Amino acid sequence: METPVYDFVQAYAAAGNVRLHMPGHKGKGSLGVEAFDITEVFGADSLYEAGGIIEKSEQNASFLFGSGNTFYSAEGSSQCVKTMLFLALMRFKELHGENFKERKVVVAARNAHKSFLAAVALLGLDVVWLWPEEQEDYHLCCCPVSEEGLFATLKKVGFPVVAVFLTSPDYLGGLLDIHVLSQVAHRFGTLLLVDNAHGAYQHFLEPAAHPLDLGADLCCDSAHKTLPVLTGGAYLHLAGSVAKTMAPYVRQALSMFGSTSPSYLILQSLDLANRYLANGYEKRLAQCVGRLDELRGELLFHGWVLYGKEPLKITVAAAKCGYDGREMASLLRAGGVECEYADPDFVVFMFTPENEEEDYRKLLACIKKLAVRKELCRRPPAFLPPRRVLSVREAVFSPYELLPVREAVGRIMGPAAVSCPPAVAVVVSGEEIGEDAAEVLFYYGMDRVAVVR
Ligand SMILES: Cc1ncc(COP(=O)(O)O)c(C=O)c1O
Structure with a gap:
């Protein structure tokens, strides 16, 4: 697969032109990457007006993900979440007119990332929250949503909503049934937006399980979380069904929520990821998923309680094994293993095909040194949905x-x-x-x- 952005920057750096343009480091510096950190010089295209090498690279990504359109972000899913809601609002206004009498409501699962709240504030949206249906299921990171629960909520709202917004996978590796939930959203004439920040790789599983494969209309992936992409690199995907109407708004919308100087290092990294994904990634991913299944088997055998269904995460239910998750994380840190996330109940480890066999062995060896203890009898305190006073x-x-x-x-x-x-x-x-x-x-x-x- 071609890598037009990377190739352009390589050629530019090799040409050794006098850099009388930004950035101020002029291609030199201690990081070692400065030569490739360019700005919108002639031929480099421009992310928010792309019509050259960046657009070509995005088209390659769209082909790989089977999307209607894919757009790059150099500012993470945080930028894409706001853009998705902006796009949904534009569609809503086109369908229902500027003078829609009711509130402009988004139905959202309560475990939404803070970028969702920023979008709601900036766009003046109202939220009807989906809460975990069982109080025992409350945990900051998760919000199981059933078909019946979503149906009942949309029915109760009683008027058209701007969108349904769900997070899947969640931080603990929980997955929602996007296939079924997208059908419910569509039955009510609304869009399903999925925060897939943790799941870019899911399109390359067998069978493909990316939210777009399962019926989502708009979806964002933090490429940097699970693919070999520099921090900040993300995708905004449009399903084929909405691509024609929404694509013309996307670049303007992204630019409203981002810097006018997106990083070319990140754009090159996204560009190179296309080649990485096109060259045998499915196979490497399947091997990694298989190896993680083995590791899960070994942990279960030693009495550890696991949580979550996401293939590339191992989530240990630490409290059930007698540890505060943060304590367990610090014990593992002392052994040279750094986790992604720890809280009073859980510890989360994220793997990709870039991890080596030694990494699996080291995690297992460190965990084996900790004996499973008696369960800590605690859980997040019972908590009723708070009273809304202001929007x-x-x-x-x-x-x-x-x-x-x-x-x-x-x-x-x-x-x-x-x-x-x-x-x-x-x-x-x-x-x-x-x-x-x-x-x-x-x-x-x-x-x-x-x-x-
Ligand atoms: C569920 C979820 N959504 C969105 C984001 C924001 O992603 P990014 O860091 O790519 O902006 C995160 C970041 O951790 C996240 O966990």
Whole structure:
């Protein structure tokens, strides 16, 4: 597969032109990559007006992912999530007119990333949240959504909604049934938007299991999370069904939420990923998935309790094995293994085909040194959906003050407090912070919050 962006930059660097343009390092510096860190010089195309090498590279990506259109982002899924909601709102206005009398509602699973909340505030949307149907299922990172649950929520709203927004995979490796849920959304005449930040690779599984393969209309992937792409590289995919109507809006929408100087290092990295994906990736991915199944088998054999269904994540239910997840993470760190995420209940390890056999062995050896203990009898405190007092937008654009959580009980959340990762809010901007919610905030290690003044 061709790599037009990478080739162009290589040739530019080799030509040794006098760089009387940005960036200020002029192609020299200690990082070693400066020669390839260029700006929109002649021939380099321009991400938000692409019609040359960047567009060609995006078309290659679209071909590989089987999308209607694929667009690059050098600013992560965070930029794409906002863009998806902007596009859904444009479609909604085209269908229902500017004078739509009801609220402009997005139905969203509660484990949405903070970029979703930013989009809701910036675009003035209202959210009807999907909560885990069983209280016992509450965990900051997950929100199982059933066909019946989504159907009942859309029916209860009773008027057209801008979109349904779901996160799958979630941070713990939970997966939603996108196939079924997309059918429900479509029955109600709305779009399904999927935050697939953790699942770019899923199109290359056998059978393909990317949200676009399963019926999503718009989808974002953080290429950098699971593919060999520099941090910040992401895709915004449009399904064939919406490509014609939405594609003309996409670049303008992306540019509203991003810098006018997207990194060419990241764009080259996305470009090179096309070649990587085209050259036997399915096979390497299948081998990696198989090796992880073996590792899961070994961990289960030694008594460890695992969670999640995502093929490239291993999630240990640490508390069920007698460990605070953060304690387990620090014990593993001492043994030279760094996890992706740890909280009081779980530890998450992310693998890709780039991991070597030694990595699997080392993780297993380190975990084997820790004996499985008696289950820690605890779980996130019981928590009822907080009372909404202000819209997300009203709350985010209100002056606020920082308070210790104890003193914030009874006040309204300003910019939502999130720990990063997973950047998911317990109490969303505009909601009242109840005693029960305060306990959950503590549970997840947040002790100060911003409240509306
Ligand atoms: C579920 C989810 N969505 C979106 C994002 C944002 O992705 P990015 O870091 O590519 O902007 C993240 C980041 O961790 C995430 O976990």
